[in-house]
Amino acid sequence: MNAVIRVEDLTRYYGDHLAVDHIDFEVAGGEIFGFLGPNGAGKTTTQRMLTGILPPSAGSAYVLEHNMVRDPLGAKEHIGVVPEVANPYIELSGWQNLIFAGELYVLPRPELRSRAEQLLEQFDLWERRDTRARAYSKGMKQRLMLAMALIHRPQVLFLDEPTGGLDVASRRLIHSRVQELARSGTAVFYTTHNIEEANMLCDRVAIIQDGQLAAINTPEALKATFSGSQAVEVAFEGPMDPASLEAIAAVNRVEKHGDKFHLYTDSPGQVVSAVVDIARSEATRIVSVNTLGPSLEEVFVRLTEPGGGSQ
Amino acid sequence: MMAAARRAWTIAKKDIRIYYLRGPVIIFGVLFPAFLFMAFAWGRGLPARDLVPGLIAMALFFTSSATTPAVMPFETRTRTLERLLVAPITVPTLICGDVLAAVLFGVVFSLLPTAFAVGIIGAPLNHPAFLIAGILLSALCFAILGSLFSLPPTDNPSSIMTISNLVRLPLIFISGIFVPIAHMASWMQFVALLSPLTYTTEIIRAAFGERVIVSPWLCLVVLAGFTVVLWVITITAHRRNMPKRLVG
Ligand SMILES: Nc1ncnc2c1ncn2[C@@H]1O[C@H](COP(=O)(O)OP(=O)(O)O)[C@@H](O)[C@H]1O
Ligand SMILES: [Mg+2]
Numbered sequence: 001m002n003a004v005i006r007v008e009d010l011t012r013y014y015g016d017h018l019a020v021d022h023i024d025f026e027v028a029g030g031e032i033f034g035f036l037g038p039n040g041a042g043k044t045t046t047q048r049m050l051t052g053i054l055p056p057s058a059g060s061a062y063v064l065e066h067n068m069v070r071d072p073l074g075a076k077e078h079i080g081v082v083p084e085v086a087n088p089y090i091e092l093s094g095w096q097n098l099i100f101a102g103e104l105y106v107l108p109r110p111e112l113r114s115r116a117e118q119l120l121e122q123f124d125l126w127e128r129r130d131t132r133a134r135a136y137s138k139g140m141k142q143r144l145m146l147a148m149a150l151i152h153r154p155q156v157l158f159l160d161e162p163t164g165g166l167d168v169a170s171r172r173l174i175h176s177r178v179q180e181l182a183r184s185g186t187a188v189f190y191t192t193h194n195i196e197e198a199n200m201l202c203d204r205v206a207i208i209q210d211g212q213l214a215a216i217n218t219p220e221a222l223k224a225t226f227s228g229s230q231a232v233e234v235a236f237e238g239p240m241d242p243a244s245l246e247a248i249a250a251v252n253r254v255e256k257h258g259d260k261f262h263l264y265t266d267s268p269g270q271v272v273s274a275v276v277d278i279a280r281s282e283a284t285r286i287v288s289v290n291t292l293g294p295s296l297e298e299v300f301v302r303l304t305e306p307g308g309g310s311q
Numbered sequence: 312m313m314a315a316a317r318r319a320w321t322i323a324k325k326d327i328r329i330y331y332l333r334g335p336v337i338i339f340g341v342l343f344p345a346f347l348f349m350a351f352a353w354g355r356g357l358p359a360r361d362l363v364p365g366l367i368a369m370a371l372f373f374t375s376s377a378t379t380p381a382v383m384p385f386e387t388r389t390r391t392l393e394r395l396l397v398a399p400i401t402v403p404t405l406i407c408g409d410v411l412a413a414v415l416f417g418v419v420f421s422l423l424p425t426a427f428a429v430g431i432i433g434a435p436l437n438h439p440a441f442l443i444a445g446i447l448l449s450a451l452c453f454a455i456l457g458s459l460f461s462l463p464p465t466d467n468p469s470s471i472m473t474i475s476n477l478v479r480l481p482l483i484f485i486s487g488i489f490v491p492i493a494h495m496a497s498w499m500q501f502v503a504l505l506s507p508l509t510y511t512t513e514i515i516r517a518a519f520g521e522r523v524i525v526s527p528w529l530c531l532v533v534l535a536g537f538t539v540v541l542w543v544i545t546i547t548a549h550r551r552n553m554p555k556r557l558v559g
Contacts, residue, residue, distance in 0.1 A: 048557060051397050052397075053393065053396045053397060054554050054557060073401065076398060079397075083393040083397065085393075086390050086391070086393050087389055087390045087394075089325070089389075090389070091328070100321065100324075101394075101398070103318075104318055104321055104395075104398040104400060105398070106317050106318065158397075
């Protein structure tokens with residue numbers, strides 16, 4: 001793997017409090033790497049160390065082969081960052097904020113202007129470009145922050161809970177831009193506490209809890225480690241005796257949820273064909289069948305619950 | 312090096328837009344020194360010409376050290392600082408930008424009373440080169456002094472402004488603004504020589520042909536010395552405190 005982010009034994013104390021506890025991972029170019037954990041898990045602390053603004057207590061972080069303690073400037077030229085709580089200058093317009101950001105990267109003027117125009121269009125801010133950011137909604141401010149982070153076409157993008165508390169339209173816009181960027185080769189370090197977001201957006205997910213990495217893998221592989229909790233959800237037209245469903249050999253357990261049954265199993269395929277047989281023999285019709293994979297939420301809960309430990 | 316200079320200028324332009332080009336700041340920059348000066352000096356019935364060097368020195372001192380204390384706590388509070396720190400900019404470059412804006416502000420607002428003095432009152436400007444050099448170097452020194460006040464990593468600009476005023480106000484009374492140090496008792500002169508502002512008033516008095524006890528060249532050397540020492544302290548301490556400004 002050609003790692004663009006390499007983290008070795010990274011550790012951070014605040015006083016006696018161990019906020020990030022000897023973590024290791026790598027992120028490749030073009031990858032959306034989800035950094036998932038509950039509040040206080042150490043996500044922001046990690047991102048700050050990775051972006052060279054907070055010195056680690058031990059261990060090291062390399063971004064694009066630059067050590068973030070010894071040579072942060074070398075990396076900062078090529079990374080884009082949206083911190084967790086950060087604002088544009090509300091006294092400046094969207095346009096002025098973008099030009100300001102671009103000048104910090106010493107972009108040539110004509111290139112900067114055309115790039116700023118392009119980003120304002122992409123983030124749906126063009127119409128409001130000359131309005132002071134003071135008048136922007138939270139979603140508009142966040143879209144502006146993202147545009148500012150992209151002004152110099154960074155190779156690596158760090159986002160700390162970028163969609164927290166945003167309206168649906170801004171959230172979707174940010175998701176689709178992030179996906180496009182990853183497709184064109186940008187590595188994205190995506191911090192979130194939203195499991196569904198990590199599941200849907202990320203190529204790999206690291207789960208962090210109390211400063212420790214509980215697991216790192218693709219969302220599907222994480223779910224597969226809990227394959228015992230797959231289920232088939234089925235609804236019948238007429239009444240159905242749960243006992244006949246429990247009688248199916250491959251079914252471990254049956255739960256009734258409203259007009260639907262959840263049949264827990266290790267082999268959903270076998271269960272579906274058995275259910276079809278039962279419907280036929282009892283002369284009823286199946287209204288709907290779904291297979292329910294274990295959700296990332298279950299994985300998350302199991303990994304992060306006290307005593308759950310790393311699997 | 313060139314890139315760092317351009318980044319510092321970018322920071323300075325931002326500061327000017329956001330912190331300097333506002334009605335209250337400009338009005339305060341003009342009126343506050345003028346009022347203080349009138350209250351303390353005109354009240355004693357001194358001739359207008361004698362007041363000129365003190366007025367220029369005071370305007371310079373107040374305007375160039377006015378805003379640098381507030382920028383860091385303000386940007387900590389508005390959560391714009393972290394965005395700056397993730398850009399390819401070092402702490403010295405960042406402070407340099409803040410200082411540059413303050414120097415420009417101080418120079419512009421000390422040229423106003425200078426123009427008033429020379430053009431309207433007809434004060435004799437015998438050595439313009441000393442005046443210009445003194446103003447530039449003093450503005451730099453006071454802007455850095457201002458930045459030094461903002462070292463505590465707080466997000467409350469008003470507590471920093473309190474610290475700043477606690478230092479700045481006494482300085483104007485010991486630095487030969489109202490009474491030239493040449494006319495002071497010798498123990499007062501000794502106290503005055505500890506203040507960088509004294510060398511500003513002395514060089515400006517010399518530029519206007521008044522009697523001084525510190526030569527203009529020595530004033531420039533001492534101001535340069537203060538500037539270097541204050542710069543080293545402010546950079547070192549800001550660098551150390553910067554991670555403490557990353558909040559919540
Ligand atoms: N500046 C700080 N000083 C002291 N403790 C801190 C500081 N920042 C974070 N912490 C603590 O470190 C832990 C991790 O915080 P953080 O990295 O912000 O977590 P997350 O971003 O996952 O919510 C938390 O327990 C938090 O209270
Ligand atoms: Mg956080």
